[in-house]
Amino acid sequence: MQQDPLKSFGLRLVQLRKSKGLSQEKLALESGIARSYLSGVERGQRNIALLNIHKLADTLGIPASSLLELPDD
Amino acid sequence: MQQDPLKSFGLRLVQLRKSKGLSQEKLALESGIARSYLSGVERGQRNIALLNIHKLADTLGIPASSLLELPDD
């Protein structure tokens, strides 16, 4: 049963960001996204659009599709 | 050399939709998205957000991540 896609995405993003040893601030800065917005995305409160998904994926050095995969629990 | 993520997503969506034998009209209706909006997405003119990506993926019966993979061209 698929839960909230936004929460799922946020969790996955946190996991990938930490695995690269980045802070929210650094990831936000390097991908050109507002820090407070990124915080909201990671908490599943924001409905991020495709271009920003790609920006984050690029910064993390992974394909965008892998950002949409389900987080490990 | 496919670089525009929106165009890439649109192409991929068209391919998947046709492979399921659906019209834009039917896909739009079943996923609860406006047809003219869907048309814009398929042509890479709309920056679709995560929740709508999931709606389309659900209707197509595929994981959202597979919608973000690159189209075969």
Added chain:
DNA sequence: GTGTGACTTTGAGTCCGTC
């Protein structure tokens, strides 16, 4: 059955800040 332009409303995304 699809492309497109014009339009309105809602929320995506920014920037300031505090805890």
Added chain:
DNA sequence: TGACGGACTCAAAGTCACA
């Protein structure tokens, strides 16, 4: 280092008529 809020701006979302 990250959660969270207020106050903004502009684009995503959605609708329509017509090609």
